[in-house]
Amino acid sequence: MTHNINSRISRRVGATALAVTLLAGAAVGSALPAAAGQPHRPELQQAIESLVDAGFGGVQLRVHDQRGDWVGSAGLRKLGEPGKPPTNGRFRIGSNTKVFTATLVLQLVAEGKVGLDSPAADYLPQFALDRRITVRMLLAHTSGLFNHTGEYYPDGTVVPGIPWQGKEWVDLRFHTYQPAELLRYALAKPPRFAPGTDWNYANTNYVAARLLVEQVTGRPFAEELQRRILRPLGLRDTVSPGAAPEITGPHAHSYYRYQDAGQWQLIDVTRQNPSWISSAGDMISTTRDLRTFFAGLLGGRLLPAPLLTQMRTPHPKSGFGLGLRVLEAGPSCGGTLLYHNGGVIGSGTLLYSTPDGSRTMEASLTAGDSAADPSAVFQQAQEKLVNLVFCGKLS
Structure with missing residues (x-):
């Protein structure tokens, strides 16, 4: 069963290539002691320590299951210092932001302010969108819009987008992009396919969704998110930062290795302007807040049941619903798992739950100074933790 779930995960994570390729490096450190009053789970602690050994700088993990709640961390908070990652530190959640963005749009659908199958152009008339593109297509990644962070085709062809890696991104890491600028940039490129005829993960869809929320409500995205x-859920450590580069409050540092004139360089990228990814991946949160959010969403506190069902109904090609991904993991691994993963340069996030919330997992992974292949390390982390938490299998 371990092999099967690994292969299923591998097939379903293609859309998280952003998170995979942005991670880089690690430094080994000792783990924090278990929190007082929580169950003794040495297998979980050993798992996150092994991920640090494999190449991550720091790991935070939160698990909820029939044995109760467990939180732990391993590695270093900051290179060159002895402190450990805080067990509920703040971190950049990357594309897990999309779950929040989709929820906001669907709340407007529930209120009758937006039609899920109406043309997105009705709500964003200033962008001359193809009228065949519906709001549903934005959330489901079936619009065909060019991905403003670049397109990667099966034959190996790459059509670059705005800089998001390498020295070019390093030099621009405090540059501010406006959401409308990102959407117009994408619209100036040829679409990937005709609307509704295929599936392709494109961050642009969720930038358009953000602009739709702002247009319909007349308020900034961050304000609507808060309201x-x-x-309502009491998520005090979660924020949509806009162009602000700081992570306030307790947090681990993250690092990035890149080549400059043939030489490898390492920089601290904890401070960075996330406006290049906008509402497709800019948010900051904690493992505790992510668990509260996912429990509230799946428990029906944010959306009516019919819309939540649609959110959880996967596209046959991708396993992606409306802002959520769906993994059929098999009966010995919890059956159906709902999840989203994400990352920005230097950090990655895992977010998984059974539909009833009886088993959940949230993890933050920060990069350090290792030269390990970031794609392989991220994949290893995902498979190891999902197999352990949901299948009860050590790997």
Whole structure:
């Protein structure tokens, strides 16, 4: 069963290539002691320590199951210092932001302010969108819009987008992009396919969704997020930072290795302007807040049941619903798992739950100074933790 779930995960994570390729490196450190009053779970602690050994700088993990709640961390908070990652530190959640963005749009659908199968152009008339593109297609990644972070074709062809890696990104890491600028940039490129005829993960879809929320409500995205989700659920450590580069509050540092004139360089990228990814991946949160959010969403506190069902209904090609991914893991691994993964340069996030919330897992992975292949390390982390938490299998 371990092999099967690994292969299923591998097939379903193609859309998280952003997270995979942005991670780089690690430094080994000792683990924090278990929190007082929580179950003794040495297998979980050993798993995150092994991920540090494999190439991550720091790992935070939160697990909820029939044995109770467990939190732990391993590695270093900052290179060159002895402190450990905080067990509920803040981190950049990358594409897990899309789950929040999709929820906001679907709340507007529930209120009758947006039609899920209406043309997105009706709500964004200033962009001259193809009228065949519906709101549903934006959330499901079936719009065909060019991905403003670049397109990668099966034959190996790459059509570059805005800089998001390498020295070019390093030099621009504090540059501010406006959401409308990103959408117009994508619209100036040829679409990937005709709307509704295929599936392709494109961050542009969720930038358009952000602009739709702002246009319909007349309020900034961050304000709507606070009003509709963060405040009702008590998510005090979660924020949509816009162009602000800081992570406030306790957090681990993250690093990036890149080549400059043939030489490898290492820099601290904890401070970076996330406006290049906008509402497709800019948010900051904690493992505790992510668990509260996912429990509230799946428990029906944010959306009516019919829309939640649609959110959880996967596209046959991708396993991606409306902002959520669906993995059929088999009966010995919890059956159906709902999840999203994500990353920005220097950090990655895992977010998994059974549909009833009886088993959940949230993890933050920060990069250090290792030269390990970031793609392989991220894949190893995903497979190891999912197999352990949901299948009860050590790998």
